[in-house]
Amino acid sequence: MKVPEWAYGVPPISVIGESYCTPYPLELIVKKKINKLSSSQFQVFDLSGNFLLKVDGGVWNFKLKRVLLDPAGFPILTLRGKALAFRHKWKAHAGESTHDTSNILFSVKQSHPLQIKKQINIFLANNFKKKEPDFHITGAYTSLSFKVYEGRRLIAEGKEKYKVKVYPEVDYAFIVALLVILDENDTP
Template sequence: MKVPEWAYGVPPISVIGESYCTPYPLELIVKKKINKLSSSQFQVFDLSGNFLLKVDGGVWNFKLKRVLLDPAGFPILTLRGKINIFLANNFKKKEPDFHITGAYTSLSFKVYEGRRLIAEVKHNFTLESFCKGKEKYKVKVYPEVDYAFIVALLVILDENDTP
């Protein structure tokens, strides 16, 4: 018998906030648009086209700073380049809270908390979309998982793997 990838009663994974956790699987479309050589933007929509999040920031700016905004335009998270990052409850452990398999260069990756699969990302890359400065991701976030956190991981991975 195959064990489901998620089950009810599992504690929520809330890194940015519980308001970004849903009790059901959530499928997202993340659109990346490069406005200029120094500026790019990510916009996050659900499958119905509802605008959920936006990430602004420079592509090659000196501080490597990006800001995650809610639909009203209020900042909820600032992303900056750092060498080592640990979550507050895990600074003494040697094992990571989360790990990613795959890579941006392989066009998809999965996010795990321990052995639990919590999200899947597929990059819909085409040479035409890349040349136009418009790329798209499909993201599946499992129930009770902070989708804003998953989007932040996607942006970090995209920034690290963009030449």
């Protein structure tokens, strides 16, 4: 049985905050630019050109740290990755802190490093010890096709470079954070 992409009455998916959920599908334009040899940036806009989010971070360093900022420049999420791990692993912390374990919102890890078709699993903070992920991503950002699922329910997808469709009542800041992690995992 195929699960519909979106159905009326489905509970919202709010990981970072309810203010990032919209009652309608949201198309995002994500622009990545490398400012210098040491820093990169993602900028996120809606189709009307409204600036929604920005992600700052370093390039080619062992400290994989990315900070998701709101339009005013305030940090809403910090992503920390392990650069030399056999499986790529990330933890997402609320705000700018990365050392307080009480503010971890979710963790991300590649399902298996030797799989041909890569899958990335996302575990919410209350689910770290379980084997079944809360969300998973199939595909790759650099191959222009990826899908984000909650179980079997499709919640976001990208079919063109730098264009992402987020389904209604899904936290688009959470999807952008996953997109940055997906990009980092695809980048050698």
